[in-house]
Amino acid sequence: MYDTIIIGGGASGLVAAIVAIKNNEKVLLLEKMPQCGLKLRITGKGRCNITNTLPLKEFLTHCGSEPRFLYPSFSKFFNTELMSFLEDLGLDVVIERGNRVFPASGKAQDVFLSLIKFLEDNDCTIVKNTRVTNLIVKENKVIGVETKPFGDKSSINKTSTKNFYASKVILASGGQSYPNTGSDGDGIKLAQSVGHKIEDTFPSLVGLRLLHFNADVIYPRLINFETKNVGAVVKNSQGKIIAKEFGDIIFREDHIDGPIILTISRQIAQLLGKEKLYLELDLKPAIEQKTLDTKLQSELNQRGRESIESTLRAFLPLELIYLIKHKTKINFSKPSSQINKEDRKEILSLLKNLSFEIVDSMGFQRAVVTKGGVSLKEVNPKTLESKLINGLFFCGEVLDLDADTGGYNLQIAFSTGYLAAQKHSQG
Ligand SMILES: Cc1cc2nc3c(=O)[nH]c(=O)nc-3n(C[C@H](O)[C@H](O)[C@H](O)COP(=O)(O)OP(=O)(O)OC[C@H]3O[C@@H](n4cnc5c(N)ncnc54)[C@H](O)[C@@H]3O)c2cc1C
Incomplete structure (x- = not known):
């Protein structure tokens, strides 16, 4: 039994896991791919535009039609907090033209490594090649997840299922864009399977x-x-x-x-x-x-x-x-x-x-983000907990949130990951 299970080891899931670990929780991070953070590592043409230093009001003008939903996330953890958070993990950052923030090394890989290293050094259980196939819900409360092995290895018995249990589950499984990084819309289907309304999805930031x-x-x-x-x-x-x-x-x-x-x-x-x-x-x-x-x-x-x-x-x-x-x-x-x-x-x-x-x-194969996703109307913006299922939280691109290019999308993922993992928000 875990305190928190996080579905997806991408940008939002990695930050959520760090926050939960810092809160002394027993955390299980489930990642479908052989590696976590595959998308994070190719962001910003391999340089990772982490965030943007615009002040909140201007920043929000780049964040879609429901910017108010993001206020609680950004008021807890915005661009300056993100930069300090990463610097505490050993990652130096630089601000470039257009207020865009990058790792000083110029390597997206280093952003990923700083996050994963903290988790590996701090006893976070990370299980890869494992796809969450169902949310286990009892009396409107999530109690765990059902998983199946995922990957090409012939040794993997894809029919065997394994359940994991926790009082809190964070769905951090991304949208539908660049499906070969693992974000292929699974999370949207999982949310839908427990009754969540899905806003139609479209490829966005795409040729x-x-x-x-x-x-x-x-x-x-x-x-x-x-x-x-x-x-x-x-x-x-x-x-x-x-x-x-x-x-x-x-x-x-x-x-x-x-x-x-x-x-x-x-x-x-x-x-x-x-x-x-x-x-x-x-x-x-x-x-x-x-x-x-x-x-x-x-x-x-x-x-x-x-x-x-x-x-x-x-x-x-x-x-x-x-x-x-x-x-x-x-x-x-x-x-x-x-x-x-x-x-x-x-x-x-x-x-x-x-x-x-x-x-x-050019479609989801080439889109930087997914427009649409889990309807914001059924998610509490102050906690990111589902209004339908107790103990189920959302963060990142699985939500109906998308923004312009310039570091806004990763800040959304990091900030919502941070808020979703807060202890006080446990259902
Ligand atoms: C080419 C490219 C460049 C980009 N560059 C930038 C940039 O420079 N700056 C910026 O702000 N944004 C950028 N973005 C957008 C940004 O990367 C995303 O918005 C962000 O990664 C979303 O984070 P996330 O955690 O929601 O999802 P993801 O980072 O997509 O992570 C989701 C994770 O969940 C896993 N997963 C999915 N389903 C399951 C399941 N059923 N079970 C277990 N695990 C599962 C996936 O394998 C994946 O690892 C870029 C996107 C692309 C495609």
């Missing part, structure tokens, strides 16, 4: 697929080409603006990516596939259309003998010239002097409103 976009076909050098300071707007078929961002984008072979695309994907997650959406790129956002037209006209006149493509080099890198070339029938090889007004206006419109229909996102 977008565009109709007729294949960088390899357009111009192979466009693959992984990054362009800075672009305006991006998403409109529906009635022309209504759904999302608007300014910043950097990256063209991949079969989709479009980069910071503003990820942010946009979060804003349109629920609409994708339900209605037609169009992405409009403004490749020259610093210049108004009329001024740009005057400049374009003047360049085309001055470079009359050069090809249109060559003249456009005054405005765009070659990669983007190929991108707009692909969207028009205008012959870019003819001399600039031969361009007519209609063609010039079309080029102008491609520079300012390069439009693509959005076909889909």
Whole structure:
């Protein structure tokens, strides 16, 4: 019999386990994968953007539609507390551009190692390759979990079940994104099996697929080409603006990516596939259309003998010239002097409103977070205990919580893990 069982050894579960151990509890951490923290170790492109130093009010503007739910978690354990907590575990952190906090070593692995080392040094029972398949509930109180071995090893008898018992169970099993790290939606199903309402889930912070976009076909050098300071707007078929961002984008072979695309994907997650959406790129956002037209006209006149493509080099890198070339029938090889007004206006419109229909996102396989999850309405924000099942607590991405990129999602995982493990909140 344990005091607390934690389902999932990811970001939120590891912090929850440390807090429970510090409270002198007998803790069992169950992890389905052969290793804990597989996702944590690949965060921030291997550098782990741990948190963001924005003040609470501004921080919350990046945290979805129910930021009030997070007040109790953040008031107990916010960014400064997290940094001290990690430093106490021996991890130095640095603050970089955009208030983003990283481990000083630049290695996500070190964040994981600092957390797991504490647990290994402090008698936390960690059982890996073990999947929680059921919550054991008696008279509206959770009393334990049923598990099955998990993994590829042929020696594992996948049919044998083993039960573990505790007075408190914390569901820290993540969302559905990057399922090969172990977060494949199990936790959502477990919560649902004991009556919890699930808000529909969608891939979020994810690249977008565009109709007729294949960088390899357009111009192979466009693959992984990054362009800075672009305006991006998403409109529906009635022309209504759904999302608007300014910043950097990256063209991949079969989709479009980069910071503003990820942010946009979060804003349109629920609409994708339900209605037609169009992405409009403004490749020259610093210049108004009329001024740009005057400049374009003047360049085309001055470079009359050069090809249109060559003249456009005054405005765009070659990669983007190929991108707009692909969207028009205008012959870019003819001399600039031969361009007519209609063609010039079309080029102008491609520079300012390069439009693509959005076909889909890259899905859960490639999404940084899951939008949706266990409904917040049935979870007490002050304790993170279920309002339906005594002794059952939630933390991290299994909850209907998601945020922008910039360290916000890990702070949510760490803060909710911290609060869920508090002793006073035991049911
Ligand atoms: C590529 C990538 C980069 C990211 N970079 C950043 C970043 O730099 N900064 C940031 O703030 N956020 C980042 N995120 C998001 C962040 O990693 C997640 O929001 C965070 O890890 C969620 O923590 P969690 O504990 O809820 O879930 P997870 O970290 O996903 O952990 C859940 C754990 O539960 C285990 N589990 C699942 N089901 C069961 C079961 N039935 N039984 C036992 N165990 C189970 C899983 O194997 C997993 O180990 C990134 C995400 C991705 C995919």
